[in-house]
Amino acid sequence: MITRRDLIKVSIAGAAVPLASAKIISAADTLFPERFEKQNIRWVFIVDTKKCVGCGMCVKACKDENEVPYDANITRTWVERYVLTKDGQVFADSPKGARDGFTGKKIDRGEKGFHDIKDEEIQKAFFVPKLCNQCESPPCVQVCPVGATYKTEDGVVLVDRKWCIGCGYCIMACPYGVRFFHPVHRVAEKCNFCYHRITKGMKTACVEACPFDARMIGNIKDPDDPVTKIIQNERIAVLKEEYGTNPQVYYLGMSKEVR
C-alpha cells in the first residue's frame, strides 16, 4: 500500500529528474528567441597575411555591399603594405585603403609624396588586411554617451544610425582606427562583419571576394568550425593587445612591424 509519505517521496524524485535538465532562461530570451540562439555564437575572424596579395578585391566588395561611398576616402576594411629594406627601415602605406590594389611599387607617404624603393634594397614585403576587431571589451562601446553603439550577444559591435549623435568619441577611443563618419548618414560607421549577411548564414562580402582565402569568418563557440580549429591549433596573434581590448580578429603570419 502506498502511504502518503511514499507518494511524496516518489513525486519529488520523479520531478527532480526533469527539473535538473531544465535550463533557466530569462524573460528576454523567451521574448526574443533569436537572442537565445545567439548565445551559442561568437563571431570571430581570421586573416592569413601569408595568403594576401594586396589585390583589394575585399575593399571593393565591402564598399559595394555596405554602401560606403566608393570614392570617399574612408573605408570599413583596408589592406596595408609593409616594405622592409635591407638597412632596417620600415615603409608602409594603404593608398585609398588599397581599394584599387597595389598597382605600383612606390610607397604613398601622403603630403611627403611618393617614395621609390629599388627592388634590390628590399629585404621583405607583405600585406596585412585590416577590419574591425569586434573586441570583447570594446572601448568604442564604453565611451558612447548615448549607447548608440553596442555589442550584440554574438559579439559584433554595431552602430544605431538613428540614435548616434555624431560626437566622434568612439572614433577617438578606437586604437585601430576602424571608425569614421559616414559621409552620407553623418554618423559613426565601422565594419560589422556584414552582420546582415552572417546572421543569415552567409559569409561576409570580403570573405566572399577574397580569391586566395586570406579571410575567414567563423563561430568560435562551435568546436567543429574550421576557424575555431585554426585558432586552437595554429600560432596566432592579435593587434595591439596592450590596450586591453581583447580583439577577435586573429592573424596568421603576423610580423612585429605591423602597426
Added chain:
Amino acid sequence: MIPIEVHGEAWTLKELFTYPNEYIYWTIQIVMYPFMTGLVAGAFVLSSLYHVFGIKQLKDMARFALVFSFALLPVAPLPLLFHLQQAQRNINVFMTPHFTSAIAAFGLVFATYGALVAYEIWFVYREHLVKTALSLRDKADKTMSENVRYFVNNFLTFGAYDISEEAIARDEKSVKLLASIGIPIACFLHGYAGFIFGSVKANALWMTPLMPVIFIMSAIVSGVALCMLTYIIVMELRKLLADRKKPSRFHVTPDDLKSAEINEIKLTSRYLLLFMIFAISLELLDLIFRGYTAVKSWDILRSVIYGKDFANIFILQYLIGNLLPFAMFLLPGLTIRRTVIGTLLVLFGVFMMRWNVVIGGQSFSLTFAGYMHYVLPVIPHNMETYKEGVFGALTVMATPYVLFWLLNKIFPVFIGETSH
C-alpha cells in the same frame, strides 16, 4: 562622379603612414569646449574666494565673477552643439545616458552646476530684487521699460519679500553654503572635461591621470584672468561715464573707481600667480614623466612635442602664455595697463594649452608612424567649415558677453559700492 567629402578631410593633411580613416575629427570647437568650461569654473572659484573664505577685499570682484560665470555657463555646451554631426539629437544624452561614457554625465553635471549658480545669484541679489520691485510698485505712472523691470524683478523675488536683517543674514548663510558646495562641483565640471580626454586609452598624448587636475588648475587660471580683464574693461567704461555725467546714480567719482580697481586687481593677481604655479608644475611633471618613462609611444610624442609642435608648445604656450605674464605680475608696481596685457597673455596661454592637447593629441597617427596636420578653416565655404572654423570659434567666444550684458540688466554687478 564627384567624390563625397569625408568629415575631417577639409582640414587634415596626412603625412607618412596613417590609417585610411584617420582625420582630425576633434577640431577648434573641442578646443573651445574645455576653454569655455574652464572659464566658467575659474570665474566661480574666484567668486567663492570671497563667499567661502571671507576674503573681504574681493567683494566687488566676487559678485562680478558670479554673474559672469552664469553668463558663461550656457556657452560651455555651445561648442559641443557646433561640433556634433547630429546636433538635433543632443537630447539623446539626457534620454539614454550611457554612464560608462565620460560624456554621458555632462547633462547631469552641467544642470546641477547651473542650478547651483542660479540659486546662489538669487540669494546674492534677493535684497536688490525686492528693493527694486517694491520701489517700482509704489511708483505711479510707470514707463514701459519700468513696467518691464517691475514685472521681471517682481517675478524673480518669487514672493519672498522679507528683507529684515535676520532674513538677509539667512541669505548670506545660504550663499556661503552654496558657494562651498559649488567649489567641488565647479572643479568636477571641469576636471571631468579633463577626464574625457585623459581616459582615452587609444590616445598616447591624452592618456594620463593628471589630465583632470591639469585642466582644473589651468581652468582657474583662465577664469581668474578673464574676470580680471573684463572687470578692468567694465571699470574703465564706468570711469568714462562717471567723467561725463558727474552726478551719477551712485555718486562715484573716477578717482574712487580707480583706487577700487587697482586694489581688487592687485589682490586677484596674487591668486592668479598661485594657480599658475600649480598649473605649470603639473604640466611640466607630465612632460618629464613621459620622457623619463619613455614607453612605446614616446618616440612619436617626442617628435611632436620637440619637433612639429615645438613653437606651439614651448614658444606660444610656455614662453608667451606662461612665463612672460608670470614675470609681469610678479614685478612690483603693477599697473592696470600691465595687467591687461598680462591677463590677455594668460588667456592666450591657456587657449594654446587646450589647443596643444586637443589638436596636438591628434597630430600623430595611431600607427605611431605618421602625422596629421590641422589646417584651421578661416573663410568658411560651407556650414561645416563655418562651424569648425575661425568664425564658429568667434561666435562661441562672443556669446558670453552678450549674455553678460543682458544679465547685468537684471542683476547689476555694481550696486551701491564705494571705494575701499
